[in-house]
Amino acid sequence: MSADLSIPLSDVPAGRPPAVLQVLPALVTGGVERGTVEITQALVQAGWRAVVASAGGGMVREIERAGGTHVTLPLKTKSPFGIRRNIRHLAALIERENIDLVHARSRAPAWSAYFAAKRTGRPFMTTFHNVYGGTGRLKRWYNSIMARGVRVIAISQFVGRAATRTYGVEADRLRVIPRGVDLSRFDPEAVHPSRLVQLATEWQLKDGLPVVMLPGRVTRWKGHVDLLHAAQRLPHRDFQVVFVGNHEQKPAFRDELIRLVKHLGLQGHVQLVGDCRDMAAAFMLADVVVSASTEPEGFGRIAVEAQAMGRPLVATNHGGSRETVMPGVTGWLVPPGDRAALAHAVGEALALTPEARAEMAASARALMARHFDTKLMCQATLEVYTEILFPDAAHEPVAEAALEGALG
Template structure:
């Protein structure tokens, strides 16, 4: 890690630590701060990833920051103000809108630099929604996960480009390394997923929510008309039991019910990706980045991604994967077939190019710590 932050105290705030890319990024920055000799504090409503924060050498403080009510946000601002003063916080980094409002108010009162990461496209389908979203553009520096998001911030909030820092999410190329995943890990996962011998796997990692395009993938699998292909949806339903049932019913209507697996949350994503013959990103809404795409590339897997949002910047069509029009099961089926039909030499070459192209966690950590240094110097 580069030059230290001179024993700074950095507070990251987010709604909870259950699962997701925002949460994982928070853990990775906490690790970088602790490794560089700084004090890392994370405030959230808690969740199963709190242990990762603590193992990173950071402190987690439980606050009800998931609340979106005006009174709750105002009350949390007072709590965060007290926390900032008690711990002599140097920088506050907000990663979600409701906690960001509380953190911004607390920073206004204490004079502590306020940084945000603009993690998503954020809908504006209700009155005052743009105003609610705009807090994510109030950081002294606003971190964008992709040029797509940087352009959105400039367009929607009029932010000058000098206040935006594009820092792609990174992949841990030590953790996501095809050479270090043991055969036992692969075998255990294949057993858990109930994979028959000789089946090819097309895997879509991501929480179960309709805009991730699961139904589009099911239709593409049905169009393939290849009985040796199994569709595996890896991700938590996060309480969306009805949606999971709808996917199973859709697979039945398409005649592929016996070739669908809904695995739930997976703790060993490196093994899950290595077990995949093709990895699919099928989102029908633009994503800020698309972390699963670079994780698949780091594992040398063929990736087929929807041609919108962040993956446009990480998948070079025909070189490190395929990009297809979003919501088009026919185009998706064709690209999956091309990926499945690669000969071993072409598959290995594509995997090497993909792995060499991915942004890394280390680069993301270095760039984020540099943002903290900049705002502390008054930049």
């Protein structure tokens, strides 16, 4: 699908910093939201203005602490009436805040942002955070808004191929920029032992028993059922499975998991501990981290965070994990839904010698630093912004200097 290239590029007036508006449904916990905060920080550090529009949420404070401006709008709505109303709200916001570039990160608000940008003559760009499934014509048309940017960022090669194959995003508009992990936050050396003691006490972990951890929302496609069946196949019961993530939104599935634990004879070996605000410490408590998603992850935030923390990782062999995990070097990749293979990989991870574990940890953290550091993601994204707004200066020293602040 071709972008609407009739939208003129903004002519940013001299004497004021360029302003970027990021648009997303809400600022609750999640990868899209985390990326929005990180780009806000990078923009402010580079001397640009960062404005975010969403329906609000707990991460609004992080936007404001980073020096960005948050505007609350009902952008979670998918109703045609609500989308039309949001076009007016966003167009007014663009004019009021002197926005130069509109960056949409999710489909429903992208429709409003696209027409608001078109109405105000600003360039519009998007980020594909996943492959956006759906085979019906109406669903594909709804998803296609993410392919209408003058530039389209894909968070992995996997997502980029889907954007090209399914939605016709041409190579000259597509930019593959992997999601990043904050290596200063996810650093084993930066986690004080008191944080581990606090979490272990809160979760009532049993001393001396290895922890097999699956972080992620408690929802069917994240692979909780497969991990329970894999755990039941392990020859010994000298482990504890810890599911870290919200289990209040899917109470029926949570109760199904509890029944399955009893059916498999795993009582006393499985805990659902809910959300965790200190995932760096949580990873340090894990002897092996599992990402068993049955559907492909667009990128897989858990995989890169776990590897940054030097944890042995077992992930399913599809989606973004194929790009972030080096089998046999930083972790294991197993076929999705293959419970026997998952059990075998978890068993091998638990059996690692201290020397092998240390070698894997060093390799994993080095891989993250080379390819998946948040600073690299921020630098590449700001370069796309510069490419759109200042095409003649995109490769000149003045543009490079303007980006230095984003690199820390």
